[in-house]
Amino acid sequence: MALNRREFIHLLAAGAGAGLLSACGRDMSPGALKDGLAYDLPTFGNARLLHITDTHAQLLPIYFREPNVNLGVGPMKGRPPHLVGHHFLKYFGIPEGTQLAHALTYLDFEEMAQRYGKVGGFAHLATLVNKYRNEFGPDNTLLLDGGDTWQGSGTALWTQGEDMVKACNALGVDVMTGHWEFTYPEEVVLANVEKFKGEFVAQNVIATEEALFDDVPVFDEDTGHVFKPYTIKTLNGHRVAIIGQAFPYTPIANPKRFIPHWTFGIRDSEMQNIVNKVREQEKVDAVIVLSHNGMDVDLKMASVVSGIDVILGGHTHDGVPKPVLVENTGGKTLVTNAGSNGKFLGVLDLDIGKGRVKGYRYHLMPVFSRLLAPDQAMESLITELRRPYVDKLEEKLAVCDELLYRRGNFNGTFDQIICDAQRVVGDAQISLSPGFRWGTTVLPGQDITMERVLDQTAMTYPETYVREMKGADIKRILEDVCDNLFNKDPYYQQGGDMVRVGGMDYVCEPGAEMGQRISHMTLDDGTPIEAGKTYKVAGWATVGSKAPGAPIWEVVSTYLRDNKSVKINKLNVPKLKGVKDNPGIEDYPGEILS
Amino acid sequence: MKLSRRGALKRLLAGSAAVFLVPVSALAKWAEKAFNATKLDEAIKLLWPNAKLEKSDKVRLKAPEIAENGAVVPVTIGSDLPNVKSMAIFVEKNPSPLTSKFDLFKDAKPEFSLRIRMGETSKVIAAVETTDGKVYFTEKEVKVTIGGCGG
Known part of the structure; x- marks a missing residue:
């Protein structure tokens, strides 16, 4: 079954739907798909957060098959993100055989991939990011990157992540946190952060006591934070805190030898302290956590820590079309996860009032390369970055x-x-x-x-x-x-x-x-x-x-x-x-x- | 003068403040038998022969869920109970479960941060003895893993 534009946009809205969402009934002329009009979203609220995560340095469009085994055990059994195939589609109300079903599941992968083509690619992603940023106004929009950006390709490895820093600067990433970023030596990480035009935030990367004694560079000597733990941005006159949560188990899951002076951990009580601080002292109107915990850890953290409006999550590579609402003592926290490899762009529109978020709309937009014209500037940059390595890569x-x-x-x-x-x-x-x-x-x-x-x-x-x-x-x-x-x-x-x-x-x-x-x-x-x-x-x-x-x-x-x-x-x-x-x-x- | 963490550490290590950090246990009677015990129950019994341990949220234990290095696991034991007499930390699966015991002077702040050695994944128990002879505890599982394969 081939899909026309109207069906596509309808399914996108339905997939992201339920709750506060409404489908967009806009009419479009034939051929509009090519121009990316299928990606039109209804406007909502007064601030827009765009979210990418775990792109793993995939600058060009690729194929990426979602899992047919993603078991949840204990309390996570059968709950997002631990659903696959037909169970996934049924849970989220997405019709089988559609382009959206293809984006989110492994079902009939070969046939569907032939039909719908590749996903992701920074030039195509850039077109989509620019569209959503310009629609809402650059001053009211932030682009957040959950990390695992500087690793995953030959060019990222050979340039020690620098190619991705350049691509992210061109994409206009405002804030990021990390995980595989920390598999380069400490001095490389710090040099890349220096070249990165946005802010690198992590409340849970702390210099060890020995390292502090040895005068290793840190963001804050009082607290030992290696990076800025959070940043505050103003969107449409509202103050929004973005707190960074790097992957807590980096020195265990990956070699400690690259980052000998840094210690990690979930540090949820410290997270609570920061949330309290930004709410009480910095008087922010919204608290967002940019997290690389992984979805299950984010869901638990959302139940333990109160006062967070949204956790934009990554690490576990789960493309979750609808946020999970988690109750805690302070109210409710939204938890999302935005897939991997540049395949998705999360779009979170917020209606922010004085000291609180009044409403939201979330869309997890699949980046289908055939549906989006590549951004010319990004395409040239990627060509330039790949030039020294093309022969080797294309063997x-x-x-x-x-x-x-x-x-x-x-x-x-x-x-x-x-x-x-x-x-x-x-x-x-x-x-x-x-x-x-x-x-x-x-x-x-x-x-x-x-x-x-x-x-x-x-x-x-x-x-x-x-x-x-x-x-x-x-x-x-x-x-x-x-x-x-x-x-x-x-x-x-x-x-x-x-x-x-x-x-x-x-x-x-x-x-x-x-x-x-x-x-x-x-x-x-x-x-x-x-x-x-x-x-x-x-x-x-x-x-x-x-x-x-x-x-x-x-x-x-x-x-x-x-x-x-x-x-x-x-x-x-x-x-x-x-x-x-x-x-x-x-x-x-x-x-x-x- | 506000001291930065780095500054405070340097001062501590330089020795100017170190005099306050001499473990009080060094001054008290060395609980040798309890430290040599090879079973958790035995160690507890040797330390507090008559006490029945009671679980309490007034005993605080801060420890990582997964240790970055089993050889030096950072833990903090603290208490909100009044009249604390002594505190101890046990690692159930260590060859000698009792890792440390602190005897407190009156009015001393009952909080200690230290590093303990753990051979394998185990329950870590923080126990607090009050002057009336009661013992309260809390516990947390700390995983020691061979690591790798994170993605």
């Missing part, structure tokens, strides 16, 4: 007749290629690969270029290893990562998905307790993996210390070049227990035991 390595993607709680097909490559190149029995949520999608038969490999691997600790591990060690790693994903208390989660495996299978029970989730570990041929026995294991992205081997993209590209036409013989997804009635899983390629 064609191989093709695959399957859809290649990563996102999902367990092995994606692209992960399997990475795992297979590590086993073949490293001559290992078992391989491990991190469950990152970044990484773009390649359609069947499309060239797998070096750029697509780097989408999955470009980061500052790409070194590989091949070493002997006991069965018990492998189990411990799997249990540990699994608890970081499925702990029933969101404050104990780190985001990210389950570690990907090659050459082995296991049974996983997400709802079980720590240490009890993983069982029946076997090699590919069915031989049980024994606790005391030693296995040859290949892996990459070690957080403790630097691994000795070649960067992972060299391993993967060697494997792809050698094969030309690459096949996935087996997808090492675990057999699952206790998920049968969970709406966070659909079309699972493995076995569901219960």
Whole structure:
């Protein structure tokens, strides 16, 4: 079914709808889609916040498949963002087979991606940002970036995030916070922040006491804040506080060695203190938190901290079309999450009164590159930024007749290629690969270029290893990562998905307790993996210390070049227990035991 | 003069203020047996033989949900109870669960920040003894993880 413009805009409004939202009944002439008129929004209120997050340095349009496994356990079961496929569409009232359904779910991905084309791209995003900013007036609009902006592509890695600082300056980002930004060395982070024309805010990045003693640079010597914790902007005469919340577990999920002088944490009591301070002393009319907590952590934080109007969230890459309203002792807080890879632009219109927000409208707009003319200035900048690297990026390595993607709680097909490559190149029995949520999608038969490999691997600790591990060690790693994903208390989660495996299978029970989730570990041929026995294991992205081997993209590209036409013989997804009635899983390629 | 955090730290470390920081426990009788106990119950019993621990929100324990480094986990124990006599911190799964005990002078502010070592994910217990011999506590799970794979 092809969609006309009227249907498209209607669905956008319906998808974002319910609550305070009303559909836009504007008529449009045929062909208007090309001009981006399908993106018209009804105006509301007196201030507009535009929100991007987790773009992962994707400057050009790409494909990105949403997950078919995004399980919620405990109190999060069946609640946004832990819904996939048909469950997702039903919950949000979005008709199946529509362009919006394609943007938000994995359903019929190959066919729909062919029909609707790529998503994101900073030149297309710029057109949309400019449209929404100009409609409301630049003085009444802010563009906020939730972070994970300086990492995720070859060019971002090779320029240490500087290409993205330039692109964000051109896009007009006013305020940002971070996570993967902190995987560059401290001095690079600070230099990039210096070049960034907006403000970098984080209330939860603090210099350690030793570092303060050693005179490391900080924003505030009294508090130890490395960055400005919050900023206050005036929109249409109203004072709006934007508080930054960086990813709380950066030095645990990523190497501490890049940022030895900084300590993180959720710090919700400090968040409460700042909210109280800006309300009582700074007399702001609205309090916004720009967060990289991840959606489950944001939902919990919204219930614990009072006085926040809106948490604009990221990290978990959830495209959530309707904000979740969370009650707390001080009233209600809206929590959003705006997807990843430049695929969405969140538009939050606020009606701000004296000391309070009176109403809101939220739209999560998918950025379909075919529907938006690229912004000329941004397009030239991107061409310029890529010029030194184009040949390297565009090298064609191989093709695959399957859809290649990563996102999902367990092995994606692209992960399997990475795992297979590590086993073949490293001559290992078992391989491990991190469950990152970044990484773009390649359609069947499309060239797998070096750029697509780097989408999955470009980061500052790409070194590989091949070493002997006991069965018990492998189990411990799997249990540990699994608890970081499925702990029933969101404050104990780190985001990210389950570690990907090659050459082995296991049974996983997400709802079980720590240490009890993983069982029946076997090699590919069915031989049980024994606790005391030693296995040859290949892996990459070690957080403790630097691994000795070649960067992972060299391993993967060697494997792809050698094969030309690459096949996935087996997808090492675990057999699952206790998920049968969970709406966070659909079309699972493995076995569901219960 | 308003002292910055950096300034205050430097002064403390320079020693000008350090005299106030000598743990009072050093002056009191060393609770050697309790510190050597290998089980939580045992350590508590050796420290306060007759007390029944009561959960209280007047005992404050600040600790990270997930430790950035298990070898140095920053914790703060505090209390809003009147007449605090002593305070202690236990890590249930440490080989010796009692990590620290503070005996307080009268009118001393019952709040201490310190770093504790944790071998694995465990419950951390903060307990406060009042002069009437009662013991109150609060607890929090602190996860020690091998890390990685965040995305």
